[in-house]
Amino acid sequence: MINMTSALLAELQQRELTFQIAGEDKLPEWLNGGSRSLYCGFDPTADSLHIGSLVPLLMLRRFQLAGHRPIALVGGATGLIGDPSFKAQERQLNTPEVVESWVEKLRGQVSRFVDFDAGAQSAVVVNNLEWTRDLDVLTFLRDIGKHFSINTMIQKESVKQRIEREGSGISFTEFTYMILQSYDFAELYKRYDCGLQLGGSDQWGNITGGIDLTRRMHGGQVYGLTMPLITKSDGSKFGKTESGTIWLDAARTSPYSFYQFWLSVADSDAYRFLRYFTFLEVADIAEIERADAERSGRPEAQRILAEEVTRLVHGDAGLAAAKRITESLFSGEPEGLSEPDLEQLMLDGLPSSLLPDRGLPETLTQLLADAGLAASGKQIKDALQRDAVIINGSALGMADNGAVSAVFAADKALYGRFYLVRLGKKKYHLFARS
């Protein structure tokens, strides 16, 4: 166990998962000293986490695998305030009821990534509302606020642009966010002997604030470690696609879509992402890269990445469903699918809808836009003009736009009831007659 621990930091560095470390000279020794408790916070800003939280979640697990105890903190209190770190604008407050319901959702999500049955290293999930709910203002100001220097706080990079930049601003509420998060660290130190906080690189200011507060309130030496911002080689933002954010909740982003997201990662990002998002050995990833480079044609990296991450987030069943759809649609002729195959695709989460017998829209542009294949009829129109709309194997053109009932005639349906519509190369939608 001791050896595993010293190996851990080295491995994280190999994976490029460490960005900044507070107390770097003493952290290895501390980790080597036995099983330690560490935490990472997740604020409820929606009813699901998205893949931006995946790296920290997996980090908790990496530490647990190395013999430490992970504490996942769900920010029932901080979520009520809003973290201003590197945010361009003041955020809208959510109601306590909403935040509370989100907290419960996140609690369940977070729990899937760590082990609660690991003896002394069993994971813990806490809510910082536990120790802030009954904190009264005067106590807060006298016992906690007194330890913070405004001079230091306004120097923090994370709020600097909000303070200096014209056209924005920061409320007192958001400004005090750092104090609340700092207090979390001090409190976890007291309650769980928690000595390390993990977070994204944007959390550096909040983490060091917590380290200072823990020292001042309890005289304790604690540490901080941040992970780099995940970037894409083309400079666009990681984790967003045409259809929006990639969520961890299967109801928001289906395992199929999730799998597809990772499958379409650029070559230049794939090996780095394998190191960030999987538990594959660094050496094995290097071997995959070498093999891909020697072979011509399509690399294996994306497939492995998609499989590993989908399994981590959606389990074996989710991965199986995702692969089933992918293989059906992208290998060979999708129109050659059997009737049970098509039924299975609907169950597996391929976007699908029922086609009413009567009352169909007059144009394909409207019907397909309503089905969610594109954001507007304009985009369908563009696709129609380029022969990019394919229904049951035949391409349609603008001439078909007004002929909805002919296109969806009963005798054109697969097995008398299915229409598989493809828009462009990757977007599919299955219509079934009711």
Next chain:
RNA sequence: GGAGGGGUUCCCGAGUGGCCAAAGGGAUCAGACUGUAAAUCUGACGCGCGAGCUUCGGUGGUUCGAAUCCACCUCCCUCCA
């Protein structure tokens, strides 16, 4: 409370009476090339198949005509009190 500056289509950002559905860039979508990749090239990019309809913080005016002018309201920023 006072003075000044600002709020433009997803984002940044031009536009100061008609030539404006609104420059340019980014993002995004589609096509070609490919490997469901990148880069590159092409087209689209408020909504509508179309005629046309609805936009430039909000409301109401002036005008043949307003994102552009006027009044009031609202939100943000800076300085002063």
